[in-house]
Amino acid sequence: xxxxKEDFVKYIFTDNGSVLRTKTLRNNGLSSRDIKKLTDKxxxxxxxxxxxxxxxxxxxxxxxxxxxxxxxxVLYLESALDHYGYTERTPAAWKIAVDxxxxxxxxxxxxxxxxxxxxxxxxxxxxxxxxxxxGTEIKIYDRERTICDCLLHRNKxxxxxxxxxxxxxxxxxxxxxxxxxxxxxxxxVIRKVKEVLGIWL
Numbered sequence: 001x002x003x004x005k006e007d008f009v010k011y012i013f014t015d016n017g018s019v020l021r022t023k024t025l026r027n028n029g030l031s032s033r034d035i036k037k038l039t040d041k042x043x044x045x046x047x048x049x050x051x052x053x054x055x056x057x058x059x060x061x062x063x064x065x066x067x068x069x070x071x072x073x074v075l076y077l078e079s080a081l082d083h084y085g086y087t088e089r090t091p092a093a094w095k096i097a098v099d100x101x102x103x104x105x106x107x108x109x110x111x112x113x114x115x116x117x118x119x120x121x122x123x124x125x126x127x128x129x130x131x132x133x134x135g136t137e138i139k140i141y142d143r144e145r146t147i148c149d150c151l152l153h154r155n156k157x158x159x160x161x162x163x164x165x166x167x168x169x170x171x172x173x174x175x176x177x178x179x180x181x182x183x184x185x186x187x188x189v190i191r192k193v194k195e196v197l198g199i200w201l
Contacts, residue, residue: 005034006043010054018064019053048109062112063136066094069109073098074128075140076117077149078161083131084143086168087161097141099124126186143169144180151192166196 012028013020025035035052038044044052048069066073076097081087093113100118107116127145130137141149147169154162169175180197184190 005030005038006041009034009038009044013054017068018061019047019051019068022050022052025052047111048106061134061136062094063133063138065109065112066096066114067136067138070096070098070106070114072102073116073139074124075131075138077146077153077157080141080146081150081161081165083133083140084146084168084172086146086165086172088164089158089161097124123187127183142179143172143174144176144183147180147197148183148187148189148193151189151196152187154192170197 009025009030012025012030016024016028022032022035026032030038035044039046039052042055045055047053047065051069053065073096075083076095078087078089078091079095082089082091093115095115095117096107097117097119100120102116102118104116104118107114127141127148128139129142131140132138147165150157150162150165180193181190184193
């Protein structure tokens with residue numbers, strides 16, 4: 001592979017994003033043969049079928065991969081807790097919530113490690129908001145939805161992580177109890193909210 005093609009593909013990624021589809025590479029002048037040679041030489045690598053990134057890890061971030069491959073995904077449970085500062089533990093995998101109708105095969109990627117959670121279509125939209133991480137906008141469940149999710153999945157969570165999250169929320173000046181009450185009703189966790197958080201709804 002000619003050096004100018006190696007430099008050229010780096011320019012394409014710089015100009016278009018950290019994770020690109022095969023179509024984008026082709027539209028920018030690379031042939032299927034070029035793509036294969038660049039892959040064989042280790043200049044680029046396949047993230048998922050039809051998606052590529054530069055092999056140099058400094059050229060991309062997990063967030064860029066997530067929003068490119070899973071634009072419908074929402075940061076969920078421990079990943080949301082980590083963002084809000086409600087836990088001291090960094091999750092071993094990105095927790096991503098998606099609609100239950102989403103294909104399972106989409107998540108078969110080597111990196112980053114993603115743990116999908118399939119949410120019913122009726123409950124999936126509740127509490128979705130957006131935040132900026134590493135300069136990139138990504139969907140995330142808000143604080144109140146995240147606390148409701150913790151209550152829903154308490155038995156599957158590490159007790160220390162769960163307790164830390166509840167205490168951190170109660171101390172958070174940005175908490176919105178009226179929103180928590182609304183979500184608790186829709187997600188059917190009002191009794192758990194009253195018992196665990198000691199809040200009258």
